[in-house]
Amino acid sequence: MMHILIELAVMPLVAFTIGMFMVLMMRKIAAKIQRRVGPPLLQPLYDIVKLYAKKTQSSHGLLHDIGIVMAVGGYIAAETMLPVPGMNGIADKAGLLTLAYVTMIPSLGLALGVGQCANPNGSIGIARALTAMLAYDIPFVVIIFGASWFYGSNNLIEVIAAQQAGGIASWGVTKMPLLAIAGLFTLYAMLGKQPFEIYVAPAEIATGPMVEMGGKHLGGLFVMQCFQLFTASAVYVSMFLGGGENWLFFILKLFAVVAIPMSMAFVFPRYRTEDVLAVVWRWPMVLGLAGVWLVMH
């Protein structure tokens, strides 16, 4: 019992730390593509500390605050359902599908908080974010289906164990290459960077959901972004890249998974909402369904 409580406390911390460095990597990649130096090593931490330590902050009401609490708290809970090397948390009590739905809780919290800001830019941003979720979650569940059919379980611990049993040859990516490609595409859309950043759109809807967020509200969203990056990449690594044999390989895989889409992202402009739907419902969907067909036959 003590053992699991420690895991529950440590897993979110680890996720946050890794996620923070992912944010740094993302900004560094953007800087390198644009031939800049980019931010220093601890820049994400500086940003978060500064935002939380703002001396005057404006809130639009209780729900604005609670929304941020839910956004951060929901991810803290979700991290305990994602196995990392040496720690399984409560992954055996909540499978892949449950995890996918638990990660919608923070988005719902954010949506509520933004709603109370009474700013139409924010509401448009949420409307677009939910549309984007509708776009990428449809191929995502197809991929979840394929993977859990293949491994015969949607318990992530068993999915990882099955892959680690035979080395790279038994990884999801070699067994189900189509699903792995579709998954990477979906992950790209899920991360919400260019060309999929329809709901931030700074010059169009003034950063959408973040329009009225300052101080600890914005800081909470920065924390949430760290968790989000970690969660998305850790789910992918667990499904297709054999999870974590040890911490070194696990972290390498995690960063690689985020680095691939991010190296493409910053050369793109932005899609319109309907085009995001079109592209995400076309390519990852076709690949995913083909992959599921292959897995099942």
Next chain:
Amino acid sequence: MSTLQSIPVVATKAEKPSGGTGNLLANVFDELTAFCRSRSLFMLHYCTGCGAIELPPAMTSRFDMERLGIQPMVTPRQADILLVTGYVSTKTLKRIILTYEQMNSPKYVIGICSCTVNGGMYWQSYATAKVLADYMPVDMYIAGCMPRPEAVISGLRELMANIRAGRSDNWRDYYRRYDHYLGNQQRLFGENWQTPTDVIGEARHYGQFGPETLGEHTALLERHQTPLLPFEMRLGLGGEKTGVENKGDKR
């Protein structure tokens, strides 16, 4: 006010660390936040005039502000720095004041170009507010017509050093001497001038009340103001009908 030296740049003393010298943990914490504040600056560039053209090179690959932790942001709530990049017409000034008041403290104002210092080439214009510091506390002027990106960067670095050392605390001045700033604003915009923000209430809430927060100008404001108090959640359960609620008939 024709010389640069006579421009009233307000600079207050550094705030004393809250825990005193005895509390090591509090000191470390204050040091950390001061450091993070100086190394993470989100700026809102209010591009009023030609100075704005010097910002893209300062942000992009040539000079790369991000290596200093400076990033552009979109709305006042997110920003730490308000960059006013050129002449300020009377009409624009209203928006700048609203934007400034909506920002979260600690917040810093930088006036770029001569126009914000003394009106610059708009010295004789009837519609231009000449000295930005009359209307809000300015932390840093970067003079020039226009200043080059190097100057912008060096100005920002100086601001960072000020923040790090706790010298740049002018946002408190706006609360403590609100009557002064409001007076200047009223002189320009007329006596029924008001913004939807509640500066006096904030001064009270955050303990930034000073002897000059209230005065004759704020008294004038209170006469004209339609107060905008936030809607608090209220339960107000009960059966009796009030006059204002609509009939619940179905259309």
Next chain:
Amino acid sequence: MNALDLLLSLSALMLLAAFLFGQTRVYPWLAGILFTGQLVLLAGSDLPMAAGVGLEIFGQQVGWQLDGFGRYFALITIGAALASNVYMGGEWGERYQADGHSLRWLHAALAGNVLAMLLLLSSKDLIAFFIGWELTSWAGFLLMAQGGERALRAALRYVPYAMGGAMAVLGGLVLTLSWTGTLDLLELSRVMSTLGNGQLALLLALFAIGFSIKMGLLPFHLWQAPAYAEAAGPGTAFLGAISARMGLFALGILLVKLMTLSRVADLAFIDGLFTARDLLAWVAALTIVLPTFTALKQNDARYLLAWHGIGQGGYMLLGIVMGDATGSAGGLLHVFNYATYQAALVLAVFAVMHRTGTADLNSLGGLVTRMPLTFLVMLLGIIGLAGLPPMNGFVSKWLVYRSLMVEGRPLLFLMTVIGTLGTILSVYKLIHNTFLGQLRAEHEHIREAPWSMTVPMLALVILAFVTGVAPGLALSWVAEAQAALGLPVLAYTLGGIESPRGSLDMLWIVGVLFAGFGIGALLFYGAGGRSKRVHQLDNYAGGHFLSADVRYHYSDHFYAGLMHRIGPLYRGSFTWLESAVASATDLAASLMQAWYRQAVPALTLLVAAVLGLGWMVWR
């Protein structure tokens, strides 16, 4: 007098009382006590509960007996009626009367519905079943028609559907009798599966059409949304929560108990590829997706919820058609779960209507500060409706997903998830346009709904939350219903299910979720600086000064980008089909009329008479 007799007579007594003094202040209290008594009686009795009295009609025994399956639905029925009764017992009812409607009739219609449904649920043979079925239909019509002209018009649209359905069921009943010689359900469950494929297919078609109409399955769903949405508030809640599920009850009996799912799977359209069972599963899946996306386009909160009600029915049928322990448990559990949050949601919408006078999603907004309890109800309700943890809607949907995953039905699984995602979009629009965003100047003085309305809503969402955290509480009833129906019984735990292929333990998940919220709150309130509440007009608008007379709110055409892509897919095909059938019937009727009355009436009469005589002689 045994338990079922007592139950039915209590119910009949209430109907009488409602007729006599339903408009008085005493009646809601009496009804509350009687409903509670019925609930206790139902929950406490041993199964099966048989009625002491029976009839004999045309040599057929007619009797009533309640088994686990019927009791499960009966509990939900009475629970929903209890909540509606409390809601309309206070200020809502007074306003309803002041507006010139008859509260007595509303109470009577509600009591009548409960009685009719209890009769239906406890039927022991097909005649009792048909009596209950018809009573339910007409009682439902009575409840739909209360509350104004629009309600009546919407209810009238239901009548041809109900009549058509009744004819189909009656036809099936007659054929059953002539082919098997019995109408007793127990007897039929042994005999019916031995019928030939052709006979079985015809029976399935007739019964399934009749039952689908009540349940609002595609393509017979068009009547339901307006009829339910326009009814009087608590009536809408009751109808939405349980009324349509009588169709599911009947389908459950038909498909699982009488015909058995494996026999239904024998009726193949394409051998081995597409059977009647697949057809039912696909009808259920389409019933999830299409009405959900119709709901997404609604601008009236009542219609939005009513359309979701149709969509959620699909999950229930899909779960039952899957037929394994997990899927059928999910489908059945969803009946209960859905009833709890749908009733709460509808009541919340009517509480908003009670205070503001409108349910139009484009003329509300920002009410969270004025009606926080109603907001809380709607928040928990939409989390349930969208099927997210920690509410109970997640558990039942999860069981259905699990079943589809294990059985290997990727496309059906995809449809269910598309339905869920569409629901999330739609319910966010509902709560955003009602409670979030800018508070209108004319709503600044609105007050929270009175206790008589908030208490039943809160009780319902608390129930939905508790059975979400500990689904085992409701799963015990479900297991009983599964056993009574002859389905494999789910092995459940208090927190969900345990299985090597992926378990679910809601106790842990919700515990960790709330611990996460706690840490999030600690970070936010403890580590973050002080904040101050600001007015909604102190807001970013690119430097513009906002004022109360100009709306700064986004509500219309909420998912503009999505509609740009999927908008052309809304073709109104079903409305077209409905009007095509209606005009074809019209045309046929006027042709007949012309033939009989206009053309050559004397000759027609003569021909008809001669043919009739000839037929009689020839026989």
